[in-house]
Amino acid sequence: MSIALLKPDNPLVAWWRTRVIATVDHVDVVEKVREDAGFTGRYAFMTLMSAGIAVLGLLLSSPAVVIGAMLISPLMGPIIGLGFGLATFDWDEIRTAAIAVALGFLIAILFTALLVLVSPIQNVTAEIAARTRPNLFDLLVALFSALAGAYAMIRGRAGTVVGVAIATALMPPIAVVGFGLATWNWTVFAGSLLLFLTNLITIAVAAAVVARLYGFGSHLSPQHTMLQTIVVTVALAAFAIPLGLVLVQLGWEANTSRQIRDVISGEFAGAARLSQVEIDYESDPVRVTATVLTPRVQDDVERRAAGVLAQLVGRPVAVELEQIRVGTGAQAEAAQVAAAQASSASAANRLAARAQEQLALIAGVKPEAVLLDRDNRRAVVNAAPLPGANLAAYRALETRVAAGVQGWTVTLVPPVAALPDIAVEEDQPNPDALATAIWAAQRIKLPLGVSGNGAQTVVDALTEAGVDARVTGNGNGTARLRWLAPEEAN
Incomplete structure (x- = not known):
């Protein structure tokens, strides 16, 4: 398109201004956008309910339930507000909308992660897997959703149907991010987070373009318009190129x-x-x-x-x-x-591969470092030291992997880390700390020394579980455990 076509005296531009832009109540639209763009109690509540329904639909692999989440999602307001703020360089609007989006995203992923943690179903379903490998078509879905949403807002036709269009591109990926966080599946987490960011930026940028076309931001200088053009082009290209390559790979x-x-x-x-x-x-x-x-x-x-x-x-x-x-x-x-x-054998191989992949991921090692006994369905790996992880964390990781590969015995051997202290009340050791100590001793296969208050009670409990332990000192406070060299136990 030549520059001459964009001049004010061009008949097409004149027609657009007098027949289209002039029919828009800009003040009313701006007030409506600002009203819906902020973080409110209603917005927070509806975001949580929508996220909860979405993650349940994903876990059940039920498209109908996922659609139900989209029907009540309030994400359209702040996203469109962010686009209008970009179109008019209204920094207060941008800040308000961005805060609403960020807080909504944060509470949604935390809520969905909590639901996944308490759910007995934590498998990667088809609905979840479909949102972990974004491609150019996903960007186009977000683009078309934004165009519909911005047009409806400007022409006074915003409603549930248009809100669903926006939620289609955002709410399911948010729920999958929460799933990936809860299950420590970083492949799912990263893929769905990339999809969410792609859709978020595409929707905001597309809404900004539609707003400019309808006369919002007409007070801006040509330099501002040029800056907006550069931002739009760079933002879309930054996502469109890699997602296009992924689409080509999927086609291949x-x-x-x-x-x-x-x-x-x-x-x-x-x-x-x-x-x-x-x-x-x-x-x-x-x-x-x-x-x-x-x-x-x-x-x-x-x-x-x-x-x-x-x-x-x-x-x-x-x-x-x-x-x-x-x-x-x-x-x-x-x-x-x-x-x-043959089909059963193939399923068993896939289960073994899943156990190997998940164990390698949480243990911080390469897949080939995981020892598989396919005949007896056992998987064993020595974990690398993970920053901030204690023995209880390693035990929880082993339990999570075992739950995802039913029928297999999963053994995660942790590094020799500090043992938990065990409080003894009424001659009863703390069950969680005791269970963690027993679990660690059975895997590392080193004897334990116990000192402090109730040391003999703890040693008796450890010995009953088959752990080599002995009292190494008395004292006050909780019972303290430490690893002993084999010769110290003799």
């Missing part, structure tokens, strides 16, 4: 998945069919694991399929096929049983 994965299925199916003639296909795009080479039900088992099919796929996708591909022979009658029944067993 979808196309590659189709090609893999087509190539493997093409290697088998007749009634053969794929039972399941698993693809690991992160590995090098790309790893493909599939189960094929076929009337005739074929030789060398994996090598041929890998060669064809490597040429098609442009990356090395490793193919692992399990061929299950399918016939009629008893053979068909046996094939179905075998397929079910």
